[in-house]
Amino acid sequence: MSKIMIFIDGTWLYSNSARLCDSYGDPDFRIDFGKLPHVLASEVSRHLGPNEVDVIRTYLFGSYAANYDLRDEDSVNRRRDFFDMLREEYHYEVETYPINYMGRRVRKMDRDPRDPFEPKEKCVDISLATAVLYYAAIPNAYDIAVVVVGDRDFIPMLQNVRRLGKRVAIASIKNSCAPEFADPSDESRVKDYDLIWLDDLLHRLELKYERHQEKCDSPFHHGNPYVWTTFKPRKGQKFYCDDCKQIFMKQKRDAQQEMGDNPEEELNSEEQLLSEDQESNGNVLIEMKMTGYVKKLFPAKGYGFIAADNGNDYFFHLTDLVNLEFERLFEGMEVDFEIKNQPSNGKQGSAQNVHPHFESTE
């Protein structure tokens, strides 16, 4: 029996998903992350003869947007949900790191072309390299490391994993793979098996959705709450139908206008420079856990404000609630939350992951 650990560069895989769609000839192609570890293990076991393989653990390393323009909220939440799904449904070990967008749009094409801002991903590849080496140095943790990568930065790490006596299999994507990994004569001495091309395994990796009926949890839903969907809510996750999501978008836009926030407004250049200085010093203040109370509630509009212990007010929408029904909120209720956006340039901050206040027993 050979023990396998799988280490996935999630950022690289995510940014190459369009390439996989092209290879498969289907723009809606998605990888089934439940199947991925087993498909990779079966590819490795083909080289091992009758020796069986056991997938001990699957790691995925990635990043998520923090402090971003709220118009990108849906796509940012989808990514966070994806990481949660990997943890809850498939028991991946997921390590993620925030990218501070300084209040800007997440996609470059949505930002002002004159804006020199470049989002900086921190820690992801170092964190992957460290994990592979760490377990290689621990006796009996794994026999074979399967790395899902394309970046040549990993060459020294892979060489050292092999010096520690562990075997390495590389899975990659054609045209997104360092030539050193693909080299059949393996001059760089980075692998023990033929390269595994994900491109050749897509028919086995495809995520197949099944249409089913799901109950919409929105308090603003009209008519029969059971609607057809391919979306599968995770345990405890709320489901909202497309109509209600439209209503939510409008509610959030209305709220932004009411708060006097003009999203097209140019950033104050001095403040912008200042915040970039802070970035280079590594003083990134994000995803802070906060406590406060519900200061103002707009039941008909689906949102409200939290007065936080730090003296600032934070906007929240009913979709930001966790383990809390919007209908059961009341003004003065104590809540814990995370900061989604810091207040800046006179704009109000916003909250996410709002849940009932947890009284510490200490």
Ligand SMILES: [Zn+2]
């Ligand atoms: Zn609905």
